[in-house]
Amino acid sequence: xxxxxxxxxxxxxxxxxxxxxxxxxxxxxxxxxxxxxxxxxxxxxxxxxxxxxxxxxxxxxxxxxxxxxxxxxxxxxxxxxxxxxxxxxxxxxxxxxxxxxxxxxxxxxxxxxxxxxxxxxxxxxxxxxxxxxxxxxxxxxxxxxxxxxxxxxxxxxxxxxxxxxxxxxxxxxxxxxxxxxxxxxxxxxxxxxxxxxxxxxxxxxxxxxxxxxxxxxxxxxxxxxxxxxxxxxxxxxxxxxxxxxxxxxxxxxxxxxxxxxxxxxxxxxxxxxxxxxxxxxxxxxxxxxxxxxxxxxxxxxxxxxxxxxxxxxxxxxxxxxxxxxxxxxxxxxxxxxxxxxxxxxxxxxxxxxxxxxxxxxxxxxxxxxxx
Amino acid sequence: xxxxxxxxxxxxxxxxxxxxxxxxxxxxxxxxxxxxxxxxxxxxxxxxxxxxxxxxxxxxxxxxxxxxxxxxxxxxxxxxxxxxxxxxxxxxxxxxxxxxxxxxxxxxxxxxxxxxxxxxxxxxxxxxxxxxxxxxxxxxxxxxxxxxxxxxxxxxxxxxxxxxxxxxxxxxxxxxxxxxxxxxxxxxxxxxxxxxxxxxxxxxxxxxxxxxxxxxxxxxxxxxxxxxxxxxxxxxxxxxxxxxxxxxxxxxxxxxxxxxxxxxxxxxxxxxxxxxxxxxxxxxxxxxxxxxxxxxxxxxxxxxxxxxxxxxxxxxxxxxxxxxxxxxxxxxxxxxxxxxxxxxxxxxxxxxxxxxxx
Numbered sequence: 001x002x003x004x005x006x007x008x009x010x011x012x013x014x015x016x017x018x019x020x021x022x023x024x025x026x027x028x029x030x031x032x033x034x035x036x037x038x039x040x041x042x043x044x045x046x047x048x049x050x051x052x053x054x055x056x057x058x059x060x061x062x063x064x065x066x067x068x069x070x071x072x073x074x075x076x077x078x079x080x081x082x083x084x085x086x087x088x089x090x091x092x093x094x095x096x097x098x099x100x101x102x103x104x105x106x107x108x109x110x111x112x113x114x115x116x117x118x119x120x121x122x123x124x125x126x127x128x129x130x131x132x133x134x135x136x137x138x139x140x141x142x143x144x145x146x147x148x149x150x151x152x153x154x155x156x157x158x159x160x161x162x163x164x165x166x167x168x169x170x171x172x173x174x175x176x177x178x179x180x181x182x183x184x185x186x187x188x189x190x191x192x193x194x195x196x197x198x199x200x201x202x203x204x205x206x207x208x209x210x211x212x213x214x215x216x217x218x219x220x221x222x223x224x225x226x227x228x229x230x231x232x233x234x235x236x237x238x239x240x241x242x243x244x245x246x247x248x249x250x251x252x253x254x255x256x257x258x259x260x261x262x263x264x265x266x267x268x269x270x271x272x273x274x275x276x277x278x279x280x281x282x283x284x285x286x287x288x289x290x291x292x293x294x295x296x297x298x299x300x301x302x303x304x305x306x307x308x309x310x311x312x313x314x315x316x317x318x319x320x321x322x323x324x325x326x327x328x329x330x331x332x333x334x335x336x337x338x339x340x341x342x343x344x345x346x347x348x349x350x351x352x353x354x355x356x357x358x359x360x361x362x363x364x365x366x367x368x369x370x371x
Numbered sequence: 372x373x374x375x376x377x378x379x380x381x382x383x384x385x386x387x388x389x390x391x392x393x394x395x396x397x398x399x400x401x402x403x404x405x406x407x408x409x410x411x412x413x414x415x416x417x418x419x420x421x422x423x424x425x426x427x428x429x430x431x432x433x434x435x436x437x438x439x440x441x442x443x444x445x446x447x448x449x450x451x452x453x454x455x456x457x458x459x460x461x462x463x464x465x466x467x468x469x470x471x472x473x474x475x476x477x478x479x480x481x482x483x484x485x486x487x488x489x490x491x492x493x494x495x496x497x498x499x500x501x502x503x504x505x506x507x508x509x510x511x512x513x514x515x516x517x518x519x520x521x522x523x524x525x526x527x528x529x530x531x532x533x534x535x536x537x538x539x540x541x542x543x544x545x546x547x548x549x550x551x552x553x554x555x556x557x558x559x560x561x562x563x564x565x566x567x568x569x570x571x572x573x574x575x576x577x578x579x580x581x582x583x584x585x586x587x588x589x590x591x592x593x594x595x596x597x598x599x600x601x602x603x604x605x606x607x608x609x610x611x612x613x614x615x616x617x618x619x620x621x622x623x624x625x626x627x628x629x630x631x632x633x634x635x636x637x638x639x640x641x642x643x644x645x646x647x648x649x650x651x652x653x654x655x656x657x658x659x660x661x662x663x664x665x666x667x668x669x670x671x672x673x674x675x676x677x678x679x680x681x682x683x684x685x686x687x688x689x690x691x692x693x694x695x696x697x698x699x700x701x702x703x704x705x706x707x708x709x710x711x712x713x714x715x716x717x718x719x720x721x722x723x724x725x726x727x728x729x
Contacts, residue, residue, distance in 0.1 A: 015526045023610060037530070037697055128600060128607065128694025134430035194691075200601055201693050352530070353696040356610050 012040055019048045023126060023356045026366030028340075030355075037351045042344045046370055053371045057330045062088050062162060062297040065327065070156035072334065073368035075115040078107045079310040081160035086241060087306035087317040088162040091299035097288040100164030101242045106177070106280050107147075107159065108308075109273040113184075114143040115311035116270045119363045123263065124195055126360035127204050127353075132195055139184060146176050162297060164290030177281050181274065188274075191267055205260035209346040209358035212257055219345065220338035223313025224269060225362055228262030230255040235309040249276050259354075262361040298325055312336055312363055336368040375671055376492035403495055407484055411477075411633060416446040418632040421679075422686055429690045456621035461524060464618065468522035473619065473626035475515035480633040482508045486562050487640050490650050490671035494563070501562035502554055505641055506547050509596070512634065513539040516598075516605060516615050519627070523618040531614025534697055535598060535605030541704040542595040542602075548712035549589035552581055552719045553645045566649035573648035579727060581719035586646045588712055593638035594685055595700070597631065601692035604700060635682060643677035650674040 013034040019027040027048035033041040053072060057065040066084045070077035082104055089096060096104075121136030144154040149170040151157040159166050170176075195201050211221070216229040226233045234251040236244040252268040254261035299321035307316045313335025320329040339362045347355050382402070386395040420435070420443060427434025435442035460466055486501035488494040498504055513536055520532020554560060556578055557568045568574075574582045595602035606614030616627045643649060650670035654662045695703070721727075 013526060022612060037534075124693065128603070129692060130426070131430050131690050134432060138431060195693070198693065200695055200699075203699055204693060204696060351696050351698060353604075353607065353610050353694070 017355075023359060024366070025122060025359075025364060028364065028366050028369070030343075032352070032355070034352065037353075039347050039350055039352060039355055042347045042355065044340055044343065048370065049367050050370045051367075054330050054332060058327055061325050062299060062327070065330070066161065067156075067158045069332070070158055071367060072332065072371055073310060073312060073315070073336065073365050074155055075118060075365055076111050076310040076312070077156050078104075078111040078159060079308055080315060081158065082108060083306055083308040083310075083315050083317045085160045085162050086308065087304050087319050088297065088299065090306055091302070091304040091319065091321060092162065092293070092297060094163045094291050094293060096164055096242075097291055098243075098285045099287045100289050100291070102280050102284050103165050103169060103289065104160060105242055105244065105247070106277055106284075107151075107157075107165075109276045110143050110146065110177070112273045112311045113270055113277075114140045116266050116273075117143075119266060119311075119360075120191060120195075123357075123360035123363075126356045127201065129195060129201075132191070135187075135190060135194065139187060142180050142183065146173065146180060149173065149176070161290065163293040164288070166290075168289045169284070174281055174284070177277065181278060181281070184274065188271065196263075196267070202260070204354070204357055205258065205263055205361075206256075207258050208350060208354050209259040209262075209361065210257050211342055211346050215342065215345055216257075219342040221313070221342050222335050222338065223309070223311070223363075224252075224262055224265040225313060225335075225339045225342070227251070227253050228265045228361070229257045233314065235307050235314050239307060241306070241308060247276055247279060249273075259357055259361045266363070296325055298323065299327070307333075310335060312365065312368065313339060332371060334368045334371060336362075336364055336366075340364055340369055375490045379493060407481055407495075410484070411481070411629065414636050415629040415632055416450070418636065418682070419446045419449070419628075421682070422632075422689075425683065425686045426690050429687075450625065453622055453625040458621040458623050459618075461618050463524040465522040465524070468518050469618075470623070472515045472519035472522060473623045473630070475518065476512060476630035477626050477633075479508060479512045479515065480630045480637065482511075483634075483637045487637070488563055488566060488644065488649055489674055490669070493671070497563055498561065500560045502550055502560045502565070502645075505562075506543070506550065509634075509638075510539070510543055512630075515630075519619070520615040523615070525618050527611045527613075528615050528617050531605045531607070531611045531617070534607075535615060537697070538598070538602065538604060538700060539596055541701055542592045542708075545588050545704060545708040545712050546592035546596055548709075548716055549585040549592060550641075550645060552585035552715060553578070555716070555719050555723050556582070558723075562644055562649075566644060566651060569648040569651050571654065573646065573651065573653075575646045578719070579722055581715050581722055582646065584711065584715045585719070586642075588708055588715070589642055589646070590681070590684065591708065592704075593642065594688060595704070597634045597638055597685075599631075599635065599685055600689035601694050602700060603689075603694060604697055607694060635685060636678065639678045639681035639685065640674070642681050643674065647677045647681075648673075649677075 015032050015034060016029065017032055018024040018029040024030065029045040029048060031043040031045060032039060051071070053068055056068055060068065066081050069080040069084050072080050117136045117140045121133035124132035147157055148154050150167070150173055151159040211229050213230045216226045216231050221229070221231070222233050230253055232238065232251065232253065237251045249272045252265050252272060254265050299319065301323040302321055304319045304321065305316060307314055314333065315335060316333030318331040318333070319327045322328040343358065343362065346358050383399070386398055390398065423445070424434045435445035438444045438448045460469055483505060485496040486494065486498045486504055516535045517532045520528040520535070553565060553574055556574060557565045559565060575586055598605045606616065611617070616624055619627060650673050652665040652668060652670070652673055654665060
């Protein structure tokens with residue numbers, strides 16, 4: 001009987017948001033306990049898009065398993081591939097040519113811009129403004145076009161391989177990226193003009209979805225979510241990989257701990273990524289784009305771990321090798337999973353409308369959480 | 372000057388000459404009914420295509436461009452699709468109320484058409500309490516929304532309906548007080564008298580600051596009352612999927628959709644009548660030749676032009692602003708708009724008594 005009328009024994013309303021719901025951007029299922037419009041509890045239910053990626057990887061060779069990881073966090077496919085390639089390179093002790101390193105970093109940062117652009121549009125849509133979504137897509141499409149020319153794909157690029165990148169840059173790459181940068185610089189402040197300064201938007205974001213610094217650390221939040229709470233956690237700064245230690249860029253940190261801080265961190269990160277791309281685009285060294293590697297890769301017996309900063313936070317790749325051509329066990333530490341776990345803490349006591357805004361600021365990609 | 376009243380007078384005379392008075396009245400009522408229903412259909416089609424084109428323009432898209440010239444027949448195709456869809460009633464729904472709600476919504480919108488003057492001497496009912504009638508009837512629409520939300524047996528619908536109830540009841544007050552401002556200035560509740568009083572200048576120009584404050588409050592309040600963004604909490608897509616009409620499909624959904632657009636038209640028509648002079652042409656002081664040229668534009672064009680300008684304004688809001696939260700929405704009304712409107716009423720009373728308006 002309790003089930004039928006959809007209330008629990010305290011008389012609270014239980015509603016299922018998802019797995020098919022416009023706010024969850026995928027097949028996330030939240031069971032929300034409501035008292036009127038006020039949230040008492042949020043319980044995420046996972047598993048709707050679990051594809052056993054970690055198990056699949058155990059039967060794929062070290063060259064093959066990287067392609068599967070594009071399907072985890074599909075908005076930062078390059079960076080996922082990069083993390084896996086780094087881990088294999090660490091195990092094989094492959095020296096990556098300078099050209100490949102620069103290309104990788106440029107691709108990573110372009111991916112980050114594209115991902116944050118899409119997040120901005122989707123976030124605006126979550127709080128009821130439809131127009132930013134289309135403006136964000138205009139910019140993202142031009143990055144996708146650039147990617148398509150060089151990588152042959154627009155979403156799941158599969159461009160990074162152990163030892164470098166799969167193919168050399170398209171001859172037009174530098175020209176197109178420069179054109180994109182100059183175009184993007186005229187549009188980058190549109191975000192502030194259209195949304196950030198809006199009083200309705202400010203009221204919806206300020207002081208909402210508080211995640212204190214202590215909570216952010218104890219829930220294992222990373223990326224812009226944690227940096228919005230004042231935690232220093234940019235892997236590019238604290239554990240630099242590739243050539244990040246030679247580049248000039250700032251780690252964006254906001255101390256507001258609310259939705260607005262997380263929003264501002266991402267907007268400012270776009271500008272930092274743009275700065276990195278600008279530094280590198282004219283200085284791509286000549287040389288090989290891929291190190292000479294054996295046809296069949298075999299990792300020595302042992303455990304290997306690599307970590308990178310994706311658009312959502314820290315992605316860790318942990319490989320246990322028995323010395324064969326396939327990993328014995330592989331584990332991904334995905335940023336979305338930990339960030340989602342903080343949602344209940346953030347949402348308690350706020351209104352239903354704010355829950356959607358908070359989920360927007362967490363920048364959830366469901367296939368990344370479920371894998 | 373060409374006018375619609377010529378046609379109505381001619382029809383009336385011809386009918387009176389041909390039939391007896393009772394039959395004439397019945398025939399005229401049937402004609403008016405058919406006109407209202409066709410106006411509804413036309414308005415629905417025009418406003419939907421207008422909204423889609425306006426949103427496309429603001430969102431750097433093309434919008435519908437396949438059906439008919441420049442996609443202008445897209446609404447016909449959509450209507451056809453909705454007509455042939457199954458009218459689905461969910462299990463556990465209160466069948467009677469569930470099916471009644473969309474009709475109630477559309478009937479309210481139809482009733483509201485009655486006192487509006489579409490052109491010079493062209494209205495269905497010259498009601499001496501027109502303003503009061505509009506305020507009273509428009510508040511019935513909340514019943515249809517509550518009915519739809521309750522009868523759907525869906526939690527999203529119920530929440531949407533409850534939000535909508537709180538919202539419409541609150542914003543009625545501000546809208547009513549904004550309308551009262553003009554009533555105070557005019558001294559009449561009759562919409563035709565209000566239009567006539569603006570022959571030498573519209574109230575928004577003549578009424579000093581109180582009229583401008585009232586106009587701004589009126590636009591905000593009616594946007595909220597018609598459940599349009601940024602006050603579309605009743606159907607808040609990202610939170611409540613589609614709010615009170617989540618469970619409706621086919622023609623029953625279309626009726627809600629149509630009622631929403633017609634309501635937008637009606638509130639804009641009321642706004643144009645009260646603040647922008649209804650069908651009165653734009654005159655500047657004693658610029659005789661300019662005023663004469665303005666008089667040549669038919670009164671129906673003036674009315675439609677002003678109404679569609681306001682509709683465009685409301686569409687502009689929708690495609691620009693994010694949505695408010697329910698507590699912020701109610702705060703805005705009870706803490707800001709209502710006190711301002713009350714103060715405004717005092718101000719306008721002083722202005723009217725002292726004769727400071729033009």
